[in-house]
Amino acid sequence: xxxxxxxLGLEGxxxxxxxxxxxxxxxxxxxxxxxMALFLFIIQVVTGLLLSLFYNPAEDRAFxxxxxxxxxxEFGWLIRSIHSWCxxxxxxxxxxxxxxxxxxxxxxxxxxITWVTGVLLLFAFLALGFSGYLLPxxxxxxxxxxxxxxIVGVVPFIGDELLNFSRAGENVTGDTxxxxxxxxxxxxxxxxxxxxGVHLYLVQKHGMSTPEPVIEARGGEDRVPSMPFVxxxxxxxxxxxxxxxxxxxxxxxxxxxxxxxxxxxxxxxxEGIKPEWYFLFMFQALKKLxxxxxxxxxxxVGVLFFGVSFAIVLIAPFxxxxxxxxxxxxxxxxxxxxxxxxMTAWGLME
Amino acid sequence: MSGNAMKSVPRRGFxxxxxxxxxxxxxxxxxxxxxxxxxxKKGGGGALEVVAPYRVDELRPDAEGKWPSPFxxxxxxxxxxxxxxxxxxxxxxxxxxxxCTVEFRPDKKDIxxxxxNGIYDLExxxxxxxxxxxxxxxxxxxxxxxxxxxxxxxxxxx
Numbered sequence: 001x002x003x004x005x006x007x008l009g010l011e012g013x014x015x016x017x018x019x020x021x022x023x024x025x026x027x028x029x030x031x032x033x034x035x036m037a038l039f040l041f042i043i044q045v046v047t048g049l050l051l052s053l054f055y056n057p058a059e060d061r062a063f064x065x066x067x068x069x070x071x072x073x074e075f076g077w078l079i080r081s082i083h084s085w086c087x088x089x090x091x092x093x094x095x096x097x098x099x100x101x102x103x104x105x106x107x108x109x110x111x112x113i114t115w116v117t118g119v120l121l122l123f124a125f126l127a128l129g130f131s132g133y134l135l136p137x138x139x140x141x142x143x144x145x146x147x148x149x150x151i152v153g154v155v156p157f158i159g160d161e162l163l164n165f166s167r168a169g170e171n172v173t174g175d176t177x178x179x180x181x182x183x184x185x186x187x188x189x190x191x192x193x194x195x196x197g198v199h200l201y202l203v204q205k206h207g208m209s210t211p212e213p214v215i216e217a218r219g220g221e222d223r224v225p226s227m228p229f230v231x232x233x234x235x236x237x238x239x240x241x242x243x244x245x246x247x248x249x250x251x252x253x254x255x256x257x258x259x260x261x262x263x264x265x266x267x268x269x270x271e272g273i274k275p276e277w278y279f280l281f282m283f284q285a286l287k288k289l290x291x292x293x294x295x296x297x298x299x300x301v302g303v304l305f306f307g308v309s310f311a312i313v314l315i316a317p318f319x320x321x322x323x324x325x326x327x328x329x330x331x332x333x334x335x336x337x338x339x340x341x342x343m344t345a346w347g348l349m350e
Numbered sequence: 351m352s353g354n355a356m357k358s359v360p361r362r363g364f365x366x367x368x369x370x371x372x373x374x375x376x377x378x379x380x381x382x383x384x385x386x387x388x389x390x391k392k393g394g395g396g397a398l399e400v401v402a403p404y405r406v407d408e409l410r411p412d413a414e415g416k417w418p419s420p421f422x423x424x425x426x427x428x429x430x431x432x433x434x435x436x437x438x439x440x441x442x443x444x445x446x447x448x449x450c451t452v453e454f455r456p457d458k459k460d461i462x463x464x465x466x467n468g469i470y471d472l473e474x475x476x477x478x479x480x481x482x483x484x485x486x487x488x489x490x491x492x493x494x495x496x497x498x499x500x501x502x503x504x505x506x507x508x
Contacts, residue, residue: 143450147465150448169389171425266427267419268443268453269464286448287466291482298480299448 016204020229025214030100031233032240033093034203039241040090041192043248044128047083048185055135057181059174062137063262070259081252087129089248091278094122102316102333105326106209112317114202119314121195124188129276131184137177138260143269145172145180148279151286154303171265274347281340282306284347309336397424402440402501404430406492409438409501410456417454427451428488428503431461433472440503441474442486452485461485 005011022031054073056065069076098118101107107115130148134141149172153163168175210224218224227233261270275283282302289298312319312332320326359367400423409432411417420427420443429443431454441461443451450465460477461470469478474485489506492499 143465146449153449164389165387167389175390264419266422266443267451268427268429269450271464273450273464283466287480289480291447291476291480297482299482 017230018228020204020207021226022208022229022233023210023214024225024227025210027100027104027211027214030104031208032237033097033100035237036240036244037090037093037097038196038200039237039244040086040093041196043086043245044083044090045189047079047086048189050079051083052185057135057177059137059177062135062177063259066136066259070256077256078252081255081257082248084257085251085255086248087132088276088278089244091125091129094125095278098122098313099333099337103330104209104211105320106211107317108209108320109317111202111206111209114199114206115317116314117195117199117202121192121199123310124192124195126278128184128188128192129278131180131188133276134172134177134180135184136259137263139263139267139270140260140273142172142263142265143273144275145176147275147283149176151299151303154297154299155307156300173265277344277348280347281343284343284350287347397505399502399504400424400428402428402430402503404501405494406438406499406501407497415457417456420451420453423488423503429454429461430490430501430503431472432456434459438490438492438501439472439474440488440490440501442488444486445481446476446483446485447479447481 001010022028051069054065054069054076056062066080069080071077073079101115101118130144134145145167149163149166152166153159155162164170166176166179167173168179210221214224215221274280285306286299286302289302291298293301316329320329400421403421404418409418409430418430420429422428423442427443429441429452430438431441432438441452443453445452445463445465445468447463447466447468450463452461452463452468452470455462459472461472461474462468463479463481467479468476468481470481470485471477474487476482476484487506489504491502491504493502494500
């Protein structure tokens with residue numbers, strides 16, 4: 001032990017673990033969401049690495065290789081289904097993590113950068129979901145990518161360049177598949193690791209944020225009861241991870257992820273086409289926007305609206321500058337939640 | 351100036367020189383990378399002339415009521431439609447909204463996009479839903495035995 005400690009500085013890590021405490025109050029369960037997201041991300045890394053051993057990112061091989069994973073590779077159906085389901089759970093947990101962090105105002109000084117890296121991580125995970133969706137090279141994925149990249153093409157001034165860059169050409173082709181593969185397995189994961197490093201470092205540095213009403217009710221932050229992170233909170237984390245694993249296994253076993261039809265680049269879009277639920281609110285909004293609003297193309301209005309909304313989410317801590325701006329932010333957040341729920345439900349029903 | 355000062359470069363000048371060199375090197379490194387990221391030059395913007403994979407008499411719904419699928423017109427899908435008077439028209443089948451591929455609905459006599467419910471009439475005009483512009487039309491020429499002509503599609507002159 002002395003040998004390792006002298007070389008690795010284990011004592012520092014032990015002290016850090018011994019000192020880390022988690023405040024106990026009614027909102028404490030929300031502290032589990034971050035750890036849950038981390039756990040699901042680790043599952044994504046492991047299952048993703050496994051899938052990459054058989055997957056082949058070529059226009060004439062991608063669909064066939066996923067088909068082979070589902071039918072010939074032992075437990076291939078399980079690994080792929082877990083990867084797909086886990087992606088959905090992960091984004092769901094991240095949405096919740098974002099919301100609870102916002103409404104607990106955990107982003108307030110000095111945790112603004114923790115918030116910003118968290119939102120950037122959410123964007124990176126949405127991009128992972130979008131890029132991973134194309135990899136099986138099926139019809140749904142093909143049109144989802146056509147629509148998603150066409151939306152990028154609406155951006156004023158540089159839209160065409162962005163569209164050509166994201167598709168690696170004018171159309172969605174094998175070159176697009178290669179680009180999305182590189183994004184999905186190398187560029188975005190490296191980005192996530194970098195952002196996650198900063199995010200987790202900041203969480204350790206500043207500790208858990210206690211909501212203001214709790215501090216007020218107790219008459220000071222140091223008077224709020226707390227529990228040690230190791231082992232008390234970690235063991236509770238572990239229970240949550242076990243439950244998540246059980247849910248994932250059940251979903252993957254009972255509802256194996258479908259593969260669909262292989263891409264035919266010239267066929268019409270199939271009926272009832274829809275993106276994953278976490279993009280559905282944007283899809284539905286685009287569907288319902290008229291072709292022109294005040295003389296501007298409807299899709300441009302939609303793209304600008306979502307662009308501004310995401311920018312506001314990203315810099316929310318810096319917009320919260322007092323009771324009045326705080327009230328405006330909370331009202332906007334509530335409207336965003338209602339918008340998301342209504343649009344998603346509407347999209348699911350159609 | 352003494353001969354000594356002539357030979358030595360002032361510290362500020364030296365730093366400027368090094369900085370310029372570094373910026374230059376960075377530019378030289380980034381330029382090929384930026385060019386590398388550009389799409390390859392290739393077709394995909396349409397063709398000069400394509401003979402459709404079906405003849406006039408084959409241009410009808412199949413047993414399941416499905417209209418013949420769009421075909422490859424130089425990298426882009428081309429849709430053939432037939433109106434009530436028997437006139438055949440060809441369109442670039444990419445929806446002007448967000449690039450889905452549209453289909454012909456013979457029963458409803460319109461061109462429909464499954465992605466966001468955009469509707470065009472048989473002249474390609476956007477009449478309902480989110481599409482902001484009409485479909486790009488292509489010119490059609492029929493050649494061969496009456497009733498069984500080959501359908502030749504070309505870009506529109508205009």
